[in-house]
Amino acid sequence: MDDEFLKNYQQAPRPEFARQLQDKLNGGTNMLTTNNVAKQKTWRHNVMRWSPALIAATLVLALALVIALPPARALAQDFLNLFRVKKFAALTIDPARMKQLDNLDLDTEKLLADDVEILQKPGEPTQAASVQEASERAGFTVAVPAAHSNAAPSQILVQGAGAFVLTADTQKLQALLEIAGIHDAQVPAQLNGAKITVRKPAAVMLTYKLQRAKFTLMQSPSPEVELPQGVELKQLGEIGLRVLGLSQADAHNFAQNVDWSSTFLVPIPANVAEVRQVNVNGAEGLMINASATAQNRRSPYAEGDTLILWANNGMVYALQGSGAATDLLELASSVQ
Amino acid sequence: MSAQNQSLRAVINLTTTNVNVDWNAVYRQELPRVYNYFRYRLGDDALAEDLTSATFEKAWRAREKYKRDLAAFSTWLFTIARNVAADHWRTHRAHVSFDALEKFSAPDSPHDAYVHQAELAQLGALLQQLNEHERELIALKYGAELNNREIAKQLGMSESNVGTTLHRIVNKLRERWDSTIADE
Numbered sequence: 001m002d003d004e005f006l007k008n009y010q011q012a013p014r015p016e017f018a019r020q021l022q023d024k025l026n027g028g029t030n031m032l033t034t035n036n037v038a039k040q041k042t043w044r045h046n047v048m049r050w051s052p053a054l055i056a057a058t059l060v061l062a063l064a065l066v067i068a069l070p071p072a073r074a075l076a077q078d079f080l081n082l083f084r085v086k087k088f089a090a091l092t093i094d095p096a097r098m099k100q101l102d103n104l105d106l107d108t109e110k111l112l113a114d115d116v117e118i119l120q121k122p123g124e125p126t127q128a129a130s131v132q133e134a135s136e137r138a139g140f141t142v143a144v145p146a147a148h149s150n151a152a153p154s155q156i157l158v159q160g161a162g163a164f165v166l167t168a169d170t171q172k173l174q175a176l177l178e179i180a181g182i183h184d185a186q187v188p189a190q191l192n193g194a195k196i197t198v199r200k201p202a203a204v205m206l207t208y209k210l211q212r213a214k215f216t217l218m219q220s221p222s223p224e225v226e227l228p229q230g231v232e233l234k235q236l237g238e239i240g241l242r243v244l245g246l247s248q249a250d251a252h253n254f255a256q257n258v259d260w261s262s263t264f265l266v267p268i269p270a271n272v273a274e275v276r277q278v279n280v281n282g283a284e285g286l287m288i289n290a291s292a293t294a295q296n297r298r299s300p301y302a303e304g305d306t307l308i309l310w311a312n313n314g315m316v317y318a319l320q321g322s323g324a325a326t327d328l329l330e331l332a333s334s335v336q
Numbered sequence: 337m338s339a340q341n342q343s344l345r346a347v348i349n350l351t352t353t354n355v356n357v358d359w360n361a362v363y364r365q366e367l368p369r370v371y372n373y374f375r376y377r378l379g380d381d382a383l384a385e386d387l388t389s390a391t392f393e394k395a396w397r398a399r400e401k402y403k404r405d406l407a408a409f410s411t412w413l414f415t416i417a418r419n420v421a422a423d424h425w426r427t428h429r430a431h432v433s434f435d436a437l438e439k440f441s442a443p444d445s446p447h448d449a450y451v452h453q454a455e456l457a458q459l460g461a462l463l464q465q466l467n468e469h470e471r472e473l474i475a476l477k478y479g480a481e482l483n484n485r486e487i488a489k490q491l492g493m494s495e496s497n498v499g500t501t502l503h504r505i506v507n508k509l510r511e512r513w514d515s516t517i518a519d520e
Contacts, residue, residue: 009372009375009478010375013368013385018364025363
């Protein structure tokens with residue numbers, strides 16, 4: 001036990017609490033009385049865990065648990081959705097860069113609205129009465145953790161499949177890069193007019209609230225992205241890395257060493273999470289703990305949650321819980 | 337001067353006559369320190385939020401008078417925080433104490449007590465076993481990250497006495513920690 005260990009007991013105030021108190025001090029309308037802070041906290045935890053927005057997305061959105069800055073999240077998703085997911089890899093990025101992207105306040109969805117054609121809307125997630133029903137509706141056999149195969153999930157949600165086509169406009173994309181402060185990267189000219197089709201299959205989210213275990217398992221067939229011939233994934237990936245703050249040289253080197261056709265890159269701000277590679281039933285996965293690092297005690301990301309991401313046999317899985325890392329890993333390995 | 341106060345001075349220009357204070361920056365700087373002071377002191381997150389709110393509300397109402405003496409702002413803020421804590425102890429002592437102990441002594445579920453969290457919970461439990469004065473010192477040192485000189489000023493002790501006492505408390509915590517580990 002030393003000074004550093006004693007400081008480890010620190011944790012960052014909840015962002016909502018910090019924001020609401022600041023609003024109150026500034027005379028804003030979003031008042032928070034001291035008596036309802038605890039209620040707000042409970043409410044906030046519920047939102048974090050059960051928000052339809054969280055449920056609505058595919059496993060890609062599970063990453064938002066780690067990347068909490070909306071524009072950066074959007075950029076990350078736009079970027080990451082270009083890949084078929086066979087394995088996950090972490091990319092540690094500078095939190096200052098995430099803040100920069102956040103401050104840009106880019107509404108990428110709106111900016112690209114004219115370029116996106118929705119082929120299939122996923123709709124709102126809906127509850128299923130049983131795992132079997134969820135399997136039927138999702139179109140795949142829903143896996144459950146063997147350790148709790150006899151326990152009924154407290155909630156089963158099914159998110160429908162979605163698909164869209166993005167018609168690339170190099171001029172607009174180049175302008176976006178400029179706005180993001182990237183002045184020395186060129187969007188490939190051959191990308192102009194290219195149609196990129198993104199298909200997100202149905203996803204199922206099982207929530208267990210057992211006496212000794214509380215966790216959420218999300219699963220979905222891997223998102224599929226159809227790219228026209230001539231579009232260099234590596235080139236696009238390198239540009240994405242630049243957006244995420246890597247230098248030209250680093251982005252180039254990194255891009256050369258990634259299998260862009262199958263690697264789901266997870267950008268993680270350096271001060272918000274501890275990441276390690278794990279083996280989940282022979283599959284390479286990532287374990288992300290959002291509050292394990294000492295540096296994190298001053299960050300606004302003080303969640304105690306652990307997220308395990310892995311892919312296996314064409315399926316991608318995300319297991320989120322607040323229990324012991326070893327227990328969660330064991331739980332992940334028992335999913336079948 | 338602690339790193340925090342140096343940082344605070346960085347966001348507050350003390351050299352100009354008409355000081356432009358970025359109170360939002362001050363808030364961002366001080367909030368985690370006040371919040372963690374209460375967490376170490378009382379061992380309850382929700383309560384720490386309540387008392388942090390109360391502290392800032394009191395401080396914010398009168399903050400303008402510190403425009404020309406902002407070096408003292410942090411000291412003043414923690415004086416308010418300590419008074420808020422003392423008021424709370426006077427009226428809720430049994431309740432808080434019980435809740436905190438219950439919370440920190442209950443990491444019995446494998447899922448609720450993975451290694452890091454279990455260690456922190458154990459530390460939380462040990463902190464709650466300290467007497468009030470000891471806990472106050474630990475909260476100011478490790479929660480608020482005040483330096484010994486600042487703590488001395490807060491508690492009316494000499495700086496050397498603060499250092500000696502903290503050393504003794506940390507040793508006590510260490511012994512209890514080792515003893516707990518040995519028992520397991």
